[in-house]
Each structure stands twice: as structure tokens, then as C-alpha cells.
Amino acid sequence: MVGETGREEVMAVTETARDPAAAAGPHEPGWAGFSSATRTWFLDAFPTGPTPVQERAWAAIGRGENALVIAPTGSGKTLASFLSAIDRLGREPAAEEQGTEAASGRAPAEADGVRVLYVSPLKALGADVERNLRRPLAGISAVGPTRPISVGVRSGDTPARERRRLRSHPPSILITTPESLYLMLTSAARETLRTVETVIVDEIHSFAGSKRGTHLAVSLERLDDLLGRPAQRIGLSATVSPPEEVARFLGGPHPVTIISDDGRATPQVTVSVPVENIARIPAISDRRTRMERALA
Numbered sequence: 001m002v003g004e005t006g007r008e009e010v011m012a013v014t015e016t017a018r019d020p021a022a023a024a025g026p027h028e029p030g031w032a033g034f035s036s037a038t039r040t041w042f043l044d045a046f047p048t049g050p051t052p053v054q055e056r057a058w059a060a061i062g063r064g065e066n067a068l069v070i071a072p073t074g075s076g077k078t079l080a081s082f083l084s085a086i087d088r089l090g091r092e093p094a095a096e097e098q099g100t101e102a103a104s105g106r107a108p109a110e111a112d113g114v115r116v117l118y119v120s121p122l123k124a125l126g127a128d129v130e131r132n133l134r135r136p137l138a139g140i141s142a143v144g145p146t147r148p149i150s151v152g153v154r155s156g157d158t159p160a161r162e163r164r165r166l167r168s169h170p171p172s173i174l175i176t177t178p179e180s181l182y183l184m185l186t187s188a189a190r191e192t193l194r195t196v197e198t199v200i201v202d203e204i205h206s207f208a209g210s211k212r213g214t215h216l217a218v219s220l221e222r223l224d225d226l227l228g229r230p231a232q233r234i235g236l237s238a239t240v241s242p243p244e245e246v247a248r249f250l251g252g253p254h255p256v257t258i259i260s261d262d263g264r265a266t267p268q269v270t271v272s273v274p275v276e277n278i279a280r281i282p283a284i285s286d287r288r289t290r291m292e293r294a295l296a
Contacts, residue, residue, distance in 0.1 A: 030058025030084055037144030038087040045139060046076075053261045054080040060257045061234065068204070068235040068247045071261040078129065079136065081200045081234045082173075085116045086136060089172055090146035113195030116173040117223075117231070119181060119216065121206045123155045126175040129202070133173065149173065154180045167192055178207070178216040185222045193223060196231050201250065204235035208249040221252060230254060 031039070031050060043049065050058070053071040057080040060067045071077045120126040133151055140146055152171030154163065156179065166174070170192035176184070184190055199220065207213030224230045235250040247256040 030060075030062035031055060033062055034058075034083075034087045035091055035144070035146075037140050037146060038083065038090070040143045041136065041139040042083070044143075045135070050080075051076050051261075053077055053259060054083075056259045057081065057234075058084055060259060061232070064232060066233045066251045066254055066256040068237070068240070068243060068250055068256050068258045070237055070240050070243060070259065073238050075261060077236050078132070078202065081236055082116070082118075082133065083136065085173075085198050086140065086149060089115055089149050090140060092147050112170065114170045114172070114174045114192050115195055116198045116200065117181070117193070117196050118173065118175045118200045118202065120175065120177060121203050121212075123157060123177060125202065126153060126155065126177065130175055151175065154184065156180065163189070170195075178212060178219060181219050181223075182215060185219055185226075190226060194226050196223060196227060198234065199223070199231045200234045200236065202236045204246055204250060205237045205240050208240075208246045213249065217249065217252060 034042075051071075053069065054076050057067060057069050057077065061081075061084045069077045069080065118126070118129060120129065130151055130153055137149055137151070141148075150169075150171040151173045152166050152175070154166055154174060154176045156177070158166075158180075167189050174192075184193060201207065201216070207216050220231075220233070233250055233254070233256070235246065235256075237246070240246045243258050243260060247258050250256055
């Protein structure tokens with residue numbers, strides 16, 4: 001593991017998937033450590049198994065590292081960022097079981113509160129992620145008994161009544177925007193964030209080097225000040241250049257592992273045209289002929 005921050009250190013932990021044979025297999029800590037319910041659901045939903053990017057991301061996340069995952073759209077990087085946390089939370093005892101654990105001398109699970117914070121640059125993207133999370137949450141719980149995991153959304157469009165509910169009954173996973181995160185950290189709602197363990201920043205390239213990104217970086221440091229230990233940070237992007245700069249933005253004073261899918265496939269795009277000459281579409285040709293006759 002690398003030591004203090006610095007350009008050389010960020011580059012030293014860069015990983016790529018150029019050689020599929022060298023990519024991490026299913027015995028890496030992340031995948032191997034998943035519950036049988038999580039693995040069963042995943043293989044039922046994706047019979048071809050994890051992508052190299054997912055395997056490498058799970059390995060880094062499983063080791064507790066901050067990670068910048070760079071992969072094209074459709075490679076499964078968003079699911080990779082969430083699945084480790086979903087698996088971890090799902091195996092914890094439910095709230096009603098924690099009293100029994102304490103009585104037996106075992107350490108109780110973390111108090112209820114926001115455990116995973118997902119930051120999206122767009123409210124619409126956050127809404128899509130909320131819908132997409134329903135599939136693994138429902139699928140894993142259908143395979144085997146798991147601790148209930150709730151999902152909430154906090155944005156500028158969230159009604160006051162819903163905001164109060166989020167404060168009194170914080171979800172396990174909170175989806176928000178940088179602006180709403182700032183407002184939470186400067187209000188009583190920050191108490192619901194004291195249990196955060198993982199922060200996922202989607203489309204992180206849209207923040208790096210911008211005023212909005214500076215505000216987000218300050219908010220992430222403020223969040224860490226609330227916590228007993230810094231939250232694990234995971235950044236997602238389909239395109240980042242240069243990745244070392246974005247990794248430093250994501251990690252702040254902490255090192256970041258860069259997981260890059262440099263072996264990405266080039267999409268095959270086919271354009272089908274229903275006519276031989278698109279410039280001679282009958283309707284256009286007929287109108288032109290009528291106009292020429294009228295002007296003759």
C-alpha cells in the first residue's frame with residue numbers, strides 16, 4: 001500500500017485490464033468474500049459472470065482502498081461500486097437482533113443511519129440509480145434472508161415532509177447532489193451522516209477542476225470530520241484525463257487506486273437507411289418538382 005499523498009503514489013497503484021489473463025479472477029477478496037446469496041443472484045442475473053473491471057474494483061474495495069473506476073458505459077461500474085456495500089450491509093444483524101447480540105457479549109452492528117452516500121451531478125441520474133438499485137436489493141433478498149436495506153433520495157426537489165422523514169428515519173443508502181450534501185452538513189441533518197462508511201461520486205470528471213467540484217471536495221472533508229474514520233471514497237467515470245489528477249481530487253489527502261479498463265471494446269455501430277439516396281426521398285423530390293413547375 002502506498003504511503004503519503006503525491007503524484008508518484010497515485011500512479012503507483014494504477015491498475016488496468018489490458019491483459020484479460022492478468023485480470024483478477026473470482027478468488028479476489030471482494031468476490032470471494034461475498035455471501036452466497038449475493039453471488040447466486042449476480043450469476044443468475046449475469047450468467048457470463050463479472051467483468052474484469054468489476055472484479056478489480058471489488059478487490060480494491062474489499063481491501064478498504066479508495067478507488068477511481070474508469071470504464072465505458074455498460075461495463076457495470078455502478079453496480080460494482082454498490083454491490084460490496086450491499087453485501088456487507090445485508091449480512092449485518094437487523095436492528096431488533098442487536099439487543100440480543102449485546103446481551104450475548106458480541107459487538108452490535110453499527111447504529112441505524114446512512115451507511116452509503118451516493119453523490120450525483122444530476123438529479124435525474126440519481127433517480128435512475130435509485131430505480132436500478134431495486135433489482136439487486138430485491139434479487140438478493142429473494143435468494144436468502146438479508147438485513148433490510150433502505151434507499152432514500154435527497155435533492156432540491158425533495159419536499160420538506162420527506163426531508164423530515166429522512167432525518168428521523170435515515171436510509172441505509174442516500175442518493176444526493178453536492179448542493180444537498182452541503183445543506184445537510186450545515187444543518188441538523190448532518191447527524192444522520194455520522195455513520196457513513198462509503199461515498200460514491202458518479203461522473204466524477206464533471207466535478208474535477210470546477211467550482212462545483214471545489215465545493216464538493218470541501219463537503220467531503222467536512223463529512224470525514226464527522227466520522228470516527230474517513231469514509232471509503234469511490235469515483236466513477238467513463239472518461240477521465242488525466243486520471244492521476246482526478247484521483248487526487250477524489251482522495252484528497254488519501255491515496256487512491258485507479259482501476260482503468262484500457263481493454264475496452266470499440267462499439268460496432270450500424271446505420272440503416274430505408275432508401276438508396278436519402279437526398280431523393282420521394283416526398284421532398286415531389287415538392288421540389290411542384291415548386292419548379294410553379295416557378296417555370
